Amino acid sequence: MNSLNKFFKLEEKHTNVKTELLAGLTTFLAMAYILGVNPSVLGDAGMNVPSVFMATALSAAFGSILMGLLANYPVALAAGMGVNALFAYTICGQMGMSWQAALAAVFLSGLIFVVISVTGIRKLIIDSIPVQLKLAIGAGIGFFIAFVGFKNSGIIVANESTFVGMGNFTDPTVLLAILGILVTIALVVKKVPAAVFVGMVITAIVGIICGAFGIDGMPALPTDWSLNFEMDAAGAFVGGFGELFANPMNAVMIIFSFLFVDFFDTAGTLVAIGNEIGLVNSKGELEGAEQALLADSIATVFGAAIGTSTVTSFVESTSGVGVGGRTGLTAITTGVLFALSIFISPILLSAITNAVTAPALIVVGVMMAQQLRGIEWENMIYAISTFITVISMILTYSISNGIAFGFIAYAISMLAAGKAKKVHPTVWVLLVIFVLYFATPYFM
Template sequence: MEKLFHLKEHGTNVKTEILAGITTFLAMAYILAVNPAILGQAHMSHQGVFLATAISAGAASIFMGLMANYPVSLAPGMGVNALFTYTIVGQMGLSPEGALACVFVSGIIFVIITVTNIRRMIINAIPAQLKLAIGAGIGFFVAFVGLKNAGIVVASESTFVALGNFKNPTVLLAIFGIIITLVLLVKNKPAAVFYGLIITAVVGVVFGSFFGLKGMPQLPTKLVSVNFDFSLVGAFARGFNEMFTHPQCIVAIFSLLFVDFFDTAGTLVAVASKADLIDENGELVNVERALLADAVGTVFGSMIGTSTVTSFVESTSGVGVGGRTGLTACTTGICFLLTVFFYPVLSMITDAVTAPALVIVGILMASQLKDIKWDNLIFAASGFVTIIFMILGYSISNGIALGFIVYVISMIATGQAKDINKMVWVLFLLFIAYFAFLI
């Protein structure tokens, strides 16, 4: 252990690292229920997505621990799974296999630009204020998806959206879940999102099984299963033909690259800061290895049937209890791999149960709003457009594109065109072409 992870150098020990890894797993475990629920709406096998989620999270976390020695765990990312389902499959019209092929290609591009150091250059080129707005916007979008799936928000002919029927038992269950999860969160309970999900599921099962309420979660007939659904393994290969026939594949790949770019960068900075992994120059130690581990995780995840695998900010929960090395990530990874035998338990996880997790994750992501310079109209306008069009346009990629366009136009209007990074100019022109020819 000492040779692999340099525990003494980082002021930690095996016991602390294992406890930190378990803590991180509990904080991230909600993804085992939420990711199949979201990707299931793209007509993908629920059990197949669960298996891909558990295995990709386990393998990628272990790879991060061994390669970069970071206490950062990975799994299919929130926000990017919504992009996969609601934008790439739902709006762009790609098949699930085609979307997985796009994830695979984006992962390969990640690997290439990481080993050539281009990834760091691009990350540094994007204005920090737009990064914040993108993260916050995805938070609002994810929360809106949760509210919609639970029936708390419904369609309306007169007002487009409206509140749902609060007499509906499943709506009440979702509201209860949001409240209990929020209470746990504000009381700083570790793994608040995960425990909120479990409490909501148990309450739903009780009311469904003993009081006969319809639409409630069902008690599983068994706890353990060894009947694995491998139908999504290799499915990405069947989608490669869409790379050459579907007009929006390039946009889909770019959107996946873009969203994961800044999600990963923000997470690594947040975790590294808490784990004392930043050197005297203010740069992350071994960041290239961490970025490569993240990229390889995406490639592997797409091959076995899930959306982009990325670093999870919930890793900060493990760092908070003392995790400092890759042993923390490896422990989390082992926990994820063990869950593949417990798929039947997910029969307790319905839209009403996962909605609280989506809403609370949305709240946490939206907290980035506080760092946007709202007194600067360039940042305020581009940030606002990014966020509002993600929600109202029901499209993460369109929100990002419009935000970039507003940013560049605002900079030109204020005589600051010379301060726009060359890479931002390239993105601006790509987005203009996207709206002109592809939508």
């Protein structure tokens, strides 16, 4: 106990081992939905679901423990929501890249993130991107993953006349998803701890019961309870470099998209939690940010190497902070629990279907969309760039397209308003990259 107290500075941060362990458990329960959702999303990219589950659990364990040891932050990590949708539905789906090439891009984005974390580039990037655009992109991703949830569950389907329309509400799987959404909404509104995870559990249990009565398409208990430790995607990123760089412009866009979403998602989470536990100094700077960003970037490299999309800091860590978590011991506890979750993988893999994960996607989307409250809507420059960012992500079914269109709209609006000199040079560089990207004959 004395060693733990000394290493994690428990007394200095006004906490103790019992509180930190409870906080770690709370954070794990708030994040545990990713164990079901991430394999489902990356499975749509053609990846082996059990293999993705293993990579998701191990990368979350590794990243969370590394964060605790390196930065002493109560922040847990796992494969990020939104960026996994970018991986599966934009890079692999719309652009037609293989999942191996997408993993190669994630790996490279992680390496670049490592360089950014240990150099002054970190501050340059943070200062160059307008806060309004960061908020717009975060909110847009929220709308996007909610749309994915509606689509995957069959609530929203393709329609020749109107492009999209309502699904078949007599389909039992659709009804199960709707029930799950309503239950999860109720739990979130009532502020039930780990509401998203609890909603998934309730939906799965109802589905299993319905399946036992002979209703088709329902979640089920596993017929084989043996553990599957296969990781066929480990190291597969190496074979994706050739395909990734077959079109250099596409490669730049893909790597930038992964890097952008990861970097600012992580920075936003760290600042939010840092504010809550007193790690932001009088100058507005986050103490120990370099170590925290380094832990996050290394976790992304590790995750790509073993076969999952970008690993990032989870804002759900605030749930653990809310019950008293103040140090890295909270994050390490969460990491250990993610490692232990491997031993319940049979039930998770058989009971987690699209109908079960849809409520999580939709409700997490709502939470991400709350960032719109920070938009200065009375300023037409920000209103236009935000609207273009969000609507483009949904209607082009592409997060990277949304980011690109948002930057273009912002730069052109600033130019039209006679404020070109206030635009950071980095934004103009990105504008050129985006224009060239859309001009390429390989345009998506």
